[in-house]
Amino acid sequence: MRMAELSRRSEVPVPTIKYYLREGLLPTGVRTGRNQADYTEDHLRRLTMIRALRNVGGLSVTAVRDVLAAVDADGPRPHQVFRVAQEAIAGPGLEEDSAEARAAFAEVDELIARMGWRIAPTSPARGTLARLLHDIRRAGDEGLLDTLDERAEIAEQVAELDLRTAWSRPDLAAQVRTVVVGTVLGDALATTLRRLAQQHVSLTGSGRPDHR
Amino acid sequence: MRMAELSRRSEVPVPTIKYYLREGLLPTGVRTGRNQADYTEDHLRRLTMIRALRNVGGLSVTAVRDVLAAVDADGPRPHQVFRVAQEAIAGPGLEEDSAEARAAFAEVDELIARMGWRIAPTSPARGTLARLLHDIRRAGDEGLLDTLDERAEIAEQVAELDLRTAWSRPDLAAQVRTVVVGTVLGDALATTLRRLAQQHVSLTGSGRPDHR
Structure with missing residues (x-):
């Protein structure tokens, strides 16, 4: 999907999505043109997770980065992720x-x-x-x-x-x-x-x- | 107790206490001098409640006022207070x-x-x-x-x-x-x-x- 659709479906404004992309919280999409990229359901899921951590959990962008790093780490044990999330x-x-x-x-x-x-x-x-x-x-x-x-x-x-x-x-x-x-x-x-x-x-x- | 002690015991800074007094969230103390008043354990309890509503509950001053109005109302039924707090x-x-x-x-x-x-x-x-x-x-x-x-x-x-x-x-x-x-x-x-x-x-x- 295009960024406009990603924004609509995630309820995250386009400038915020661009900020997360720059900060590396969200992986870049597959480039389909000079100023265009394609995003997947995985992007939508991750963006929704970031949104929940920010809005519902009240986490700072730095704290979201720490939690996502634990999620992305190769083979973390669930109780380690609990600790980081906590x-x-x-x-x-x-x-x-x-x-x-x-x-x-x-x-x-x-x-x-x-x-x-x-x-x-x-x-x-x-x-x-x-x-x-x-x-x-x-x-x-x-x-x-x-x-x-x-x-x-x-x-x-x-x-x-x-x-x-x-x-x-x-x-x-x-x-x-x-x-x-x-x-x-x-x-x-x-x-x-x-x-x-x-x-x-x-x-x-x-x-x-x-x-x- | 004097305002300095009220501040120390409640962990609420003096300027914030003065703000709550001006806004009527906290009743005034008993005047003991030109620039001096005496506060009771009831003041401390109410201030701690305001602090908890603000810091733990994340309530705005306006929302705190609504909740306290429900608390102060003559003979509210508990389920009405539940509704206001909620x-x-x-x-x-x-x-x-x-x-x-x-x-x-x-x-x-x-x-x-x-x-x-x-x-x-x-x-x-x-x-x-x-x-x-x-x-x-x-x-x-x-x-x-x-x-x-x-x-x-x-x-x-x-x-x-x-x-x-x-x-x-x-x-x-x-x-x-x-x-x-x-x-x-x-x-x-x-x-x-x-x-x-x-x-x-x-x-x-x-x-x-x-x-x-």
Whole structure:
């Protein structure tokens, strides 16, 4: 297809596509004339992945480059790709520079131990979770923290589903794509499904106290 | 406490606090001198909530104002607050302007019917989900879509936990705070727990094929 069609189908403006081509995020098309090239379904798929990483995942162009490099690497192991995808989209961590912050990290490590999870001490998610527990406590919402273990168990169910999904793909390239797309779009999917379910449960849930 | 302490404890810079005071997002403190006021733990809690909505939820100041207005309203019902919090943080929806988009909306409505969920047709989450299904399909990742029903069932478990948490709070003000904080910080919490669980399962999960 021509660039105009690639732009229309991917919903990415032509100048942005040209920028990705210059930056090497998207491979060049097959030249068919002086100022013309032909693009394939693979280009469309990759462009959609870049768009999702940028818009849904909020990744910088540099972070997208890191994730795509991991996707392109010859024979990465899925758990390495998980790590790269996770590092690219990690939120701000907490500095271990106060007693309060150290307490939040201790709480994270206790949860990890209770769950029996094997987590690298350098994992960015550890610092992100410490930051969140710290913020949630400050916002005065103990309710979320009271149900932390139940939420961790649900997260493990989701992770098992994620990995099962990735491993069921026919080849390593597809597995890696599923890990990347699944990590970024999967977060948004889980959040949106939770919103719909909250609406349903808030209207119909049993145990609901009666408000006026 | 003085403003300097409020700033230190909330990690919100003094000029930003002054801006929120001017905009009426934060109530003024008790005047103790010509240029001095005293702030309470309630100020700190509210400021932390604003900070979380801004930084973690990515809300604009206008959206924060809408959410806080719902929190402050006399006797809102929790499901109304859910709706306001959800509308404030809704992602971009999908326009029903192509056959492909209409197919995505039909898919959302079929899922809602299969789950037996009661969802308002105007719910922003419906359009967000249609947009995501559309993007995931375009990115060539059918794996996530194959497990949609399982993910919706997990989302319902989470929503039940969310509502149970909110309803267990001692009074309506605390319930409303839990809904708001739980919606915004709860998304980030679920995402982060999922990351940790993915790391664990990708290293230890059963059923993992052996890659080099």
